[in-house]
Amino acid sequence: MTEKNHHRSALKRSDGHRPESRKRLNNRKTGDDPQERPEVRGRNASRSSDVQRPKRGQVRSSDSRSRNRYSDGPTGKRGGNRRSDADYQRPVRSRRHRKSGISLISAYLMRILFLSVMLAVIIFAGKGIAGVFFRAEAETAAQTAASSEAAETPFEETAEENESREETTESSQNLIQSNGRTLDITKPMVALTFDDGPYPEVGNAIMDEMDKVGGRATFFLVGTRVPGYAEEVRRMATEGHEIANHSFDHDESLSKKGAAYVAEEFQKCNSVIEEVCGVRPTVLRLPGGIISNAVRQGVPMPMFHWSVDTQDWKTRNTQSTIDSVIGHVKDGDIVLMHELYPSTGEACRTIIPRLAEQGFQLVTISELYNLKAADVQLKLDRQYTDFRPETVAKLRAEQGTQPAAPTPETTAAKTGADTDSQAGNASAGADGSAEKTAGSEADASPKGPASESAAADASSTNAKKGPAIASYAYSGNTSIKLYGSS
Structure with a gap:
């Protein structure tokens, strides 16, 4: 084998590293390595310079020998049996062993997770059971305390209930039903009146606003205009x-x-209104409010003037009309406006809700009379401007009457009408006021043809029937006859 081939075989066997023996390593540590001696070092140096045939198991150069000296390969005696490189390799865990370790860790983690979930379930279940138990115990304690408290103070609660019942009864005695809504006789009332109609552009706007607040108005209609706006x-x-x-x-x-002409004027107007809507008026207002002896002799019904004049016919200004009403009306006032002017209809969009906000109940003239001065006997020879408390007191003083709530018997005697509400007698407007005046006409106005025609008209009014049926609203034990549908 040539030197080149021998060198390759040596490299194949030792991977280029010459193993050192354990003895040499120990000598190196103690400093007794013969290789480190000068003579040996010189001999080795001379060997490296000469080109010699390398021995078996040696490398050719000293560099490879020094590399082998400090290599990590196996060690052994020089010239002895060499151990293979496989004997010096680190042991490596097999894939199966690693897999089994991961499985073991996963199993432990799953057990820990399962135990944690079970512990949480047990804790929440315990809290729920404890909560139900304590809640039931608290309810039982509360019921026991309430029963014991009721047993201790039965008379106090009964007294409170009686007081509440008395207050409710007292407040209900002040409430009456009229024209499809409830009125409180202890609260202020105002009658808004509109002359010279009908005129739908304004009248419908007024009624729309009245409907929003549960109010009712009085419309003094001109007979010639009624058929055109039926x-x-x-x-x-x-x-x-x-x-x-x-x-x-x-x-x-x-x-x-x-007087005859006056009587005919109002009778013709009554007839045309009744033909259109089935209602026969029982109160009137003179054109311009001008009165005379002939008028006093010819009118068949009570006459009503006003206490608040908006002069809307003169200004025809919305804000001026509003200012003349808001802040100037009082309980029992009668307000004059006209249905012919759009400015008046626009003003009512502010006046009506504003009065309702201020606590006024918007009623008709007949309702105002029946609720404020039902014991006052109206006469045909005068115009009534309002029913304020001071005005009613003067009227009572003139008559020599005392303010007292009329009974059903006295009401029937004054009105001269059937007190049975089921009879369905039509009495549009203030039924009681018209009939009372008819009964006292002989004393209140001069005798003559005009008075006789007025009495005949009043009696015919009592006999008429129509859709407006007098309703009886009860205020305690007092029966008050009101205008409107029942």
């Missing part, structure tokens, strides 16, 4: 507004005419 007039009657008489053709010189 639909609006029917709506007035259906929704409980009072339809009143403002003469047949609004003749402002009516006060200069004779």
Whole structure:
């Protein structure tokens, strides 16, 4: 074998590293290595310089020998049996062994997780059971305390219940039903009145606003205008507004005419209104409010003036109309406006809700009279401007009457009408007021043909029937006859 081949075989056997023996390693540590001696080092140096045939198991150069000296390969005696490189390899775990270790760790983790979940379930279940138990115990304790408290103070609670019941009864005695809504007789009331209609553009706007607050108005209609606006007039009657008489053709010189002419003017207006909506008016207002002896002799019904004049016919200004009402009306006032002017309808969009916010109940003239001065006997020879408390007191003083709630018997005697609400007698407007006046006409107005015609008209009014039926609203033990549908 040539030197080249021998060298390759040596490299194949030792991977280029010459193993050192354990003895040489120990000598190196103790400093007794013969290789480190000068003579040996020189001999080795001379050997490296000569080109010699390498022995078996040696490498050719000293560099490879020095590398083998400090290599990590196996060691052994020089010239002895060499151990293979496999004897010096680190043991490596097999894949199966590693897999089994991972499985073991996973199993431990799963057990820990399972135990944690079970512990959480046990804790929550325990809390739930404890909560149910304590809640039931608390409810039992509360019921026991309540029963014991009730047993200790039965009379106090009974007294409180009695007081509450008395207050409820007292408040209910102040409430009455009229025209499809509830009124409180202890709260202030105002009557908004509108002359010269009907006129749907304004009248419907007024009724829309009244409906929002549960109010009712009084419309003094002119007879010649009624057939042309029959639909609006029917709506007035259906929704409980009072339809009143403002003469047949609004003749402002009516006060200069004779009593017969005056009576005919109002009777014709009554007839045309009744033909259109089935309601016969029982109150009236003179055109311009002008009164005379002929008018006093010819009118068949009580006359109503006003206490608050908006002068909307003159200004025809929305804000001016609002300012004349808001802040100026009082309990029992009668407000004059006109249905002909759009500015008035626009003003009512503010006036009506504002009055309701201030606590006023918007009622008809007949309702105002029946609820404020039912014991006052109205006369045909005068115009009534309002029913304020001071005004009612004066009227009672004139009559020599005391303020007292009328009984059903006295109410029937004054009105001269059937007290049975099921009879369905039509009495549009203030039924009681018209009939009372008819009964006292002989004393209140001069005798003559005009008075006889007025009495005949009043008696015919009592006999008429229509959709507006008098309803009886009860305030305690007092029966009050009101205008409107029951």
